[in-house]
Amino acid sequence: MNEVWTIAEQSGGALKAVSFELLARGRQLADKLGVKLASVVLADSISDEALRELIERGADEVLCVEHPALAGFVCETFAKALVALARERTPQVVLAAATSSGRTLMPHIAVTLHAGLTADCTELDIEEGTGLLLQTRPAIGGNIMATIKTPDHKPQMSTVRPKASRPLDRDACRTGSIERIALDPAFVERRVEVLGLERDVEGFENLEEAQVVVAGGRGLKKAENFKLVRELADALGGAVGASREAVDRGWTSYPHQVGLSGKTISPRLYVCAGVSGAIQHLAGIKTAETIVSINSDPEAGIHKLADFAVVGDLFEILPRLTKRIAERRAGVAEGACK
Template identity: 50%
Template sequence: MYRGVMIIGEQRGGELHPVTYELLARGRALADKLSEELSCVVLGHDMERFAEGIIQRGADVVYIVDNPLLRNFLPRPYTSVLTRLAKEVKPEIVLAAATTQGRTIMPLVAAKLDTGLTADCTGLDIDPLDRSLLQTRPAIGGNVMATIKTPASRPQMATVRPKSTKPLSADKARSGRVVLKSYEKDMFTTCEELVRFVKDATQDVNVQDADIVVSGGKGLKTRDNFCMIEELASLFGAAVGATRDVVDLGWVGYPHQIGLSGKTVSPKLYIALGLSGSVQHLAGMQTSETIVAINKDPDAQIFKVADFGIVGDLFDVVPELIEKLKERKNGKLRREG
């Protein structure tokens, strides 16, 4: 009998990544609808210190698998441990984040458990008729949404798009159990090895983690003009995004590319400058909370998904916007000073 909801906590470099709290909020809502327990699994070394915070943010049970060999994410040992744990605990639902880690480990575990997996869900709910998981995700480049079920196989597995849920605030009164699991040595054997990790400074502002993204397209005309986008982004404390054209021209690196062949983002604010809004680009940003577009062409597709549009020459509008935002900032500082 499969019961309860399990989320896979995300550990990066020995720290619990905050996307775990988003998963806890998702998992809590589903567990409450099912009147079942929510558990959270954390793999790594010296991770027990995070258990209390995980319970405060919604978990009833925390499974800690502690081993120095789990310090870094490696597919083989992570798959062995998670597959074994899922077989022991038998959750009816397993969720992980749709990050490079989650999108790698979940297909591996799903294949080992011979069950279904839905990628990159933006909506999760329980079907009141049969208590099954309704997994909703953008399909065909975000032009339609598809709701997917796993009727006969258990557990029902899904990865959840980061930034699609607000974490619950920590409730110090919540209580839960911490279960330390240990396994025999051969569970941790691996045929992959992390030789080294190089932190990439240019990825410090991850477009997918950013609350605000300022994006530019070919309409900027030159690399020098693209600096305008960077200046505006820094004023907003935003990440810089770009269309495929701009990345192909080499103005910015691939990690900044938004769209079908790049990253999908849904920030609180998306500012689109000098880009017309190809279907491919729209697919990567149309779920943003608020969209602002500035473009010369009143018929540009980008205005169809925008909340606020300015038809005009961006070489006039953007410098004016930068100027006024600076004034506003200084004015604020003066008032506060």
């Protein structure tokens, strides 16, 4: 029977958390279909030990394509490698992460494979009777949900937002195969050259992979006050986000921007202060697990989406909250025995 595939992501030989989240989704689908679940890894070099974790977290087999040209993401090279593998082994479902690379790679291979692709799925299921993949996604800023299927084309492909599901616990008893596949050198794209990856760039923020994001908006009134948001983020060990207004006013840089023209995120906790909750902003955080809003306007749109809303003056609330959380965490650290 045709397999379910998930496309793992790695960096420097270390698998990213989203690889395991995808397996949790894929496991459910494969079990319903009664087929095997394979995790496909494209890497320059990665150890058996690292790949073994994919099996312990749900995969029945690991297909690892290795080549030095796979060190950095080049859409065309990755696409050719995957297309060749998919043509040979004809999976019925392929899931990838809705990341900067997944959202580039999957559309590219959908064209070549003449496959249907649905972006940013929040729910995946198998239709009774037909065995087709049911893909549910938000559209138009999350105001509409659409369930989409691909009746006549294979594979059925989806991207899934990072953090939208939890990885399965590691199970050391699980067994599976690891197969290493060499990349056909003809697949290496000659027109594109990766010059490097700039990390720790000033003003950069990795919001997509953060478990906690604390964001500030126009209610902060001026650039200096943005530090109140940074301090709470530090206390919670989270990343710093911002509304479009805060970025447009120059209080912080664009990589911090959350919303339709910024980043779409699904952290475990999203706290925002002085953010009114324009629909463009809400679209970026709808899938956050827990939302806390702090805004002096009881009618602010953000409060309606919040799991916990505080109506009040953020300049009074934020410093106290930061202090309390810092104390808690310090207390926990002291009391903890590791």
